[in-house]
Amino acid sequence: MFYSAVSGFDEKGQIHDGCWDFTPPIPVTRSYYRCDRRFHTEALERLYVVGLLVGFVWEWMREYKVRAENARNIREVSRLNREVKRLRGDKYDGKDDIFALLDQAS
Numbered sequence: 001m002f003y004s005a006v007s008g009f010d011e012k013g014q015i016h017d018g019c020w021d022f023t024p025p026i027p028v029t030r031s032y033y034r035c036d037r038r039f040h041t042e043a044l045e046r047l048y049v050v051g052l053l054v055g056f057v058w059e060w061m062r063e064y065k066v067r068a069e070n071a072r073n074i075r076e077v078s079r080l081n082r083e084v085k086r087l088r089g090d091k092y093d094g095k096d097d098i099f100a101l102l103d104q105a106s
Contacts, residue, residue, distance in 0.1 A: 084101070087101055
């Protein structure tokens with residue numbers, strides 16, 4: 001069971017003392033209480049690292065659509081570049097791309 005005493009102010013500015021106690025749904029098998037006047041963060045450090053990794057994976061999954069669209073655009077640009085080179089050919093070497101495309105279309 002967890003027990004905590006809290007103090008605070010209510011709406012009228014009066015000091016209000018209260019106590020919280022609850023029983024966790026799963027039994028706690030480890031004790032984090034230490035009487036050495038130091039705030040221990042060892043358990044929190046592991047949770048921080050796990051949370052950071054989960055955050056990176058979450059962000060990677062969230063940005064999947066943007067990366068996929070970027071890859072499609074890159075493929076389209078390279079396809080269009082290949083098409084321009086094919087249309088230009090040796091006949092239009094040294095000429096402007098627009099003139100080569102107009103001449104090829106007519």
